[in-house]
Every structure is written in C-alpha cells, then in structure tokens.
Amino acid sequence: MVEHARVSAVETRILAAAVRLFAEQGFDGTSVQEIVEEAEVTKGALYHYFDSKNDLLFEIYHSLLSRQLADLDRILGEGLPPREAVQALIAELLDTTTECIDEVKVYVREMHKLDQARMHAIKADRRRYHVTFREFVESAQRAGDFSTVASAETVTLLLFGMINDIPQWYRPQGPKAPSEIAAEVSAFLLAALDPALQLR
Amino acid sequence: MVEHARVSAVETRILAAAVRLFAEQGFDGTSVQEIVEEAEVTKGALYHYFDSKNDLLFEIYHSLLSRQLADLDRILGEGLPPREAVQALIAELLDTTTECIDEVKVYVREMHKLDQARMHAIKADRRRYHVTFREFVESAQRAGDFSTVASAETVTLLLFGMINDIPQWYRPQGPKAPSEIAAEVSAFLLAALDPALQLR
DNA sequence: CCCTAGAAACCGACCGGTCGGTATGTCCCT
DNA sequence: AGGGACATACCGACCGGTCGGTTTCTAGGG
Numbered sequence: 220m221v222e223h224a225r226v227s228a229v230e231t232r233i234l235a236a237a238v239r240l241f242a243e244q245g246f247d248g249t250s251v252q253e254i255v256e257e258a259e260v261t262k263g264a265l266y267h268y269f270d271s272k273n274d275l276l277f278e279i280y281h282s283l284l285s286r287q288l289a290d291l292d293r294i295l296g297e298g299l300p301p302r303e304a305v306q307a308l309i310a311e312l313l314d315t316t317t318e319c320i321d322e323v324k325v326y327v328r329e330m331h332k333l334d335q336a337r338m339h340a341i342k343a344d345r346r347r348y349h350v351t352f353r354e355f356v357e358s359a360q361r362a363g364d365f366s367t368v369a370s371a372e373t374v375t376l377l378l379f380g381m382i383n384d385i386p387q388w389y390r391p392q393g394p395k396a397p398s399e400i401a402a403e404v405s406a407f408l409l410a411a412l413d414p415a416l417q418l419r
Numbered sequence: 420m421v422e423h424a425r426v427s428a429v430e431t432r433i434l435a436a437a438v439r440l441f442a443e444q445g446f447d448g449t450s451v452q453e454i455v456e457e458a459e460v461t462k463g464a465l466y467h468y469f470d471s472k473n474d475l476l477f478e479i480y481h482s483l484l485s486r487q488l489a490d491l492d493r494i495l496g497e498g499l500p501p502r503e504a505v506q507a508l509i510a511e512l513l514d515t516t517t518e519c520i521d522e523v524k525v526y527v528r529e530m531h532k533l534d535q536a537r538m539h540a541i542k543a544d545r546r547r548y549h550v551t552f553r554e555f556v557e558s559a560q561r562a563g564d565f566s567t568v569a570s571a572e573t574v575t576l577l578l579f580g581m582i583n584d585i586p587q588w589y590r591p592q593g594p595k596a597p598s599e600i601a602a603e604v605s606a607f608l609l610a611a612l613d614p615a616l617q618l619r
Numbered sequence: 620c621c622c623t624a625g626a627a628a629c630c631g632a633c634c635g636g637t638c639g640g641t642a643t644g645t646c647c648c649t
Numbered sequence: 650a651g652g653g654a655c656a657t658a659c660c661g662a663c664c665g666g667t668c669g670g671t672t673t674c675t676a677g678g679g
Contacts, residue, residue, distance in 0.1 A: 229655085245532065247447030251639060262640085263656050272639065328528045332445065369607040373600070377607060380584030381577045388576055400573070407569040407577060411611035429628085451665060462666085463630045472665065 230268045232258040237275045242321035246276060246329040276329060277337040283322045284344040287315060291351060301359035305412075306405045309382075313401040316385050324386045349375060356412075365412040378408060430468045432458040437475045442521035446476060446529040476529060477537040483522045484544045487515060491551060501559035505612075506605045509582075513601035516585050524586045549575060565612040578608060 236258035240249040251272055255262050269275055290311045294304060316323050333341060356371035369377070381404065389400070436458035440449040451472055455462050469475055490511045494504060516523050533541060556571035569577070581604065589600070 227654090243531075245445065245447055245529075247445055248532065250637075252637090261656050264654075266640070267653090267655060329445075331443075332448065366610065368610045369603040373603045374607070376584070376588050377581045377604065380582075380587075381580040383584060384576070384580030387580075403569040403573045404577065407574070407611050410566065410568045410613070410616055411607050413610070413616055416610055416613055416616065427628085450663075452663090461630050463668095464628075466666070467627090467629060 227268070229258075229260055229264055233260060233265055233268060234275065234278060238279050238321045238325060241276070241279070241329060242324040246272075246325070246332045273332070273334050273337065276325070276333055277341070279322055279325055280330075280333070280341050281344075283315075283319060283326055284341065284348070286319075287312075288344060288348055290315065291348060295351065295355055301355075301362070301364040302409055304355070305409060309405045309408070310398065310401045312382050313385075313397045313404070316382060317389060317391070317397040320386045320389065320391075323383065327383050327386070349379070352378075359412075363414055366414045366416060368411065368416070374412070427468070429458075429460055429464055433460060433465055433468060434475065434478060438479050438521045438525060441476070441479070441529060442524040446472075446525070446532045473532070473534050473537065476525070476533055477541070479522055479525055480530075480533070480541050481544075483515075483519060483526060484541065484548070486519075487512075488544060488548055490515065491548060495551065495555055501555075501562070501564040502609055504555070505609060509605045509608065510598065510601045512582050513585075513597045513604070516582060517589060517591070517597040520586045520589065520591075523583065527583050527586070549579075552578075559612075563614055566614045566616060568611065568616070574612070 233254065237249075237254050240253055240257060243249075244253075251262060251265065254275070255265050258265075269278070291308065294307050294311060297304070297307075299307060330338075330341070353371045353375040356365060356374050359365040360367050360371060385400070389397075395403075433454065437449075437454050440453055440457060443449075444453075451462060451465065454475070455465050458465075469478070491508065494507050494511060497504070497507075499507060530538075530541070553571045553575040556565060556574050559565040560567050560571060585600070589597075595603075
C-alpha cells in the first residue's frame, strides 16, 4: 500500500498541465478545457480540487515563492561571509529558475491576473523576500564588505530584474549550464559591489 | 489650417487606448469592445485602421523598437569613450522606459501573443539591437576599457533584464526621478565593468 | 465659386463559436 | 449506506471579426 498522499496524483497533474500551458499561452489564452485535456482529467475533477481557474494561478505562485523563501532563509541563516552568501544564493536561484522555468515565466508575466485577495497574499510573501535581501545588502554595506555605488534598494531591484528575466533567454540545450550562468552573474554582481573601487 | 496629419487623431487615440488597456489587463484580457469604448470610437473605425487586434500589438511594438534602435544608433554614432557612451545610453533608456511605461510593460509581457509573421519582424529588430550592443561591449573589452568579469553576451542579457524589469517597480510619484535611477544603474554597471578590479 | 462624383472615413447590428463555471449523476471504498 | 472522487451535460455571457450602409472629404470641370 502506498503512503497516504498529501496531494493526489490528479491534483499534481492538473497543476503541471496548468503551468505548462500558462507559460506557453498565458493565463487568459488558456482555457480550462485545454488544461483538463493536457492533464487527462475531466472538468469535474479540476473543480473538485480547485475553486477556480484563478486558484490554479495562486497555487503555482505559492509553491514557487515558498521554495524561494525557504532557500533564502536557509542560506542567510548559515552565517557565511557576505560575498560567499551572495554566491550561494545566486547559485540556488539559478537552480530554481532553470528547474522551474515555466513557473517563473508565469510568475513574471501573469502576476497581475490574480484576483485581489490572492494578490495580497502573494505580495506579502514577495515583500518579505525583498526586504530580507535588501537588509542583508544594507548590513554588508555598513560593514564595508559591499560598496555603496548603488543603494541597497536599487541593488535588490536590479538583481531580481536580471534573475527574473532569465527565462526569456535561457535554453536548457543552450551553450551555458546553469552553474556557468550562476558564476557569471555572481562575478558581475560582486564586481559591482566590490568595496575596493570606492577606496581608490 | 492644420498641417496634413500623417496619422489621424482617431488612429492615435485607438493605439493609446489599446496600450493602456493591454498594460493593465493583458492582451487576451482586453476585448476590442473595451478598446473602442476607451478610445471613444466605434468598432468600425478600429477595423478601418487596423487589420486585427493582433495588428494593434504589432504597431505598439514597432514604434517602441524603432525609437530605441534610433537612440542606440545615434548614441553609438557619436563616438564617445565607452564609459560615457554607456552613461548616455542608460540615461536615454531610462527616459524612454519611464515615458513609455505601458508600452514596455506590454512589450515584456505580451510578446508571445504576436502571430508568427509579425513575431519574426519584431524579433529581427530586437536581435539587431542586441547584437549592436553586444559588439560595442566586446570592442570595449578588447580595448581594455571594460573588464571581462562576465562575457559581453551575458552583460547584454543582464542589462536588458534590469532595464525591462523597471516598469514592474518604477512609480512616477516614487522617491526617485528617472535621472537618479539612471545614475545608479550606470554606476552599478560601470563598477561591474571597471577594468581596475581585474588588474589587482 | 459652385456643383458633382468618387473615394475615404466611419458606423453598429450581427454572427458562429468559445468561455468559465455549475448542477447533477455515478461509482467505489469503507 | 454514506460520502469523497470524479464524470457528463449544460448554461448564459461574451468574444473577435464582418459587412452593407451612411456620412464626410476632396479634386476638378464648368
């Protein structure tokens, strides 16, 4: 007998189909009928597990953000020196982004399609992520480990801009592996934040 | 008597309404009926000037890209030293991005909704922009003006990622003016590309 | 300067089809 | 026998696009 599944196989298949189609065609461009055909379930099954089409979008966001928040807390909790923490964080972000490329595409493009109640829940998570990282940068700037060439707020916004745009150009069969991209992004960001430049 | 208008006022109003609504609700989330109501014209007028709803999207992209390509060519054509060229270019990009914030939002989010023929035309423009900038970076790297901490290709992708993400967080009433943001972005990018770091 | 005739600009009712969501039925496990 | 897990049939609203018709503009002959 299998373990009691906390989420049913049907539920998982529906979410996987939804994220694939939303990434390819957009939220409004995908009909519920297409989702149930891709998942090989019926419409009744979908509305048994989810309140609405919008609920699917929320679940996609929620699981992605939960994973990213957990990664952030874990890495910052290790107490590494700032430069190494940044390298670890970017490596982890590249892993997540390339592994969940459809989820990130949907996250970036279809955020504004969430209804107001679900939007607030997601924005709270995103804000916590943003503030946590910004405070980490501020702290390293005060300690002299990072330059203040740009404010911590701007550095945070620019970094997430770069990361979130990756699904637009990254291709799994492309010339660069995720770890190589992570190394270049880390090198780029750490060069920009190198305190030695300011002291010249 | 007014000059002969090359584009009619009706045509302009339709495009302005379309870009506003596409930015707010997405392409598929906006009906043609909503566009004609916002523009205070009739459906007949819209289909007199445009082939289809998709044609509206193409016109929005085409005018934005034409402007950005012209700006890029003009600035690189001035023959400024690389660091000053980057500053001028980012200042211009910030101007365009903050002035055409709805256009850029649509550009980033709804690109994949273009039909195949129009998509190819837009991709050709975008590729030219990308290649032109990458070759500029490569050339400055060979001359020793920019570091090779990240490849010219990656620098190009990361910069446009940062820029294109700006409409997600920039607010006209926000604390920072476009010129202040441009200064921070320039400082950040030029710090990352400073050749002095490599020589230590 | 006016009249006319064709072209361009514009109107809005209408169409076939698709949408997200629901109501109700059936099966099977406990 | 009762309830969770689905299946099926169906609804009214709305979609992008069309089309025959009307108004407005403009060029040129008298």
